[in-house]
Amino acid sequence: MGLKRPHRHSAIVGMVQVGVLLVGALAGPPARAVPLEGVGVAPSHALEVLKRYPLRTVGGESVTLSSLKGQVVVLNFWASWCGPCRREMPRLDQLNAELRSRGGRVLAVSIDEDRDNVDRFARIHGLKLPIVHDGPRGLARELDLQHVPFTIVLDRNGEVAYTTSQSDDAGIAALSAMTRQLVARQPLASGIHEGAQP
Secondary structure (H helix, E strand, C coil): CCCECCCCCCHHHHHHHHHHHHHHHHHCCCCCCCCCCCECCCHHHHHHHHHHCEEEECCCCEEEHHHHCCCEEEEEEECCCCHHHHHHHHHHHHHHHHHHHHCEEEEEEECCCCHHHHHHHHHHHCCCCCEEECCCCCHHHHCCECECCEEEEECCCCCEEEEECCCCHHHHHHHHHHHHHHHHHCCCCCCCCCCCCC
């Protein structure tokens, strides 16, 4: 896995990419072929891996992304040693609380080696969102992620609608706006109950 710790290069380029994606999304339905910059495998393979990969939350729940079809899923890869990840996690927790009753979820996938660090961070910050401890050799490796934080948003059809590695205020605002738009675009699918947790 070519995973790198976060750095500040290409901040302006990254913000332009986020802005272009957001403007395009607000203009109409998301494109089916969202580029997966920061993922080292082919987009078709990445989507296959995302749909079948089993995730287990620290609360003991098992879930696959294909089982969440009908919901908007924000899949955030993070680590307790990653400064930008630590800063954005409380905001993602707030986004999850907002989306839960509207057919949206945030799943935080930790690539930490040591689960104790994940548990400690979640406890200190009072995080309520579902956290998956997957380690550095799990899904992040399967996708050959190039850096963290990295966020993938799946629409209600399970298709990749948005990706970002921006974790500053503007990046989180763009992510939140995109997710709210995806949640509002279609009615809540039947069979998904308000407040249900993965």
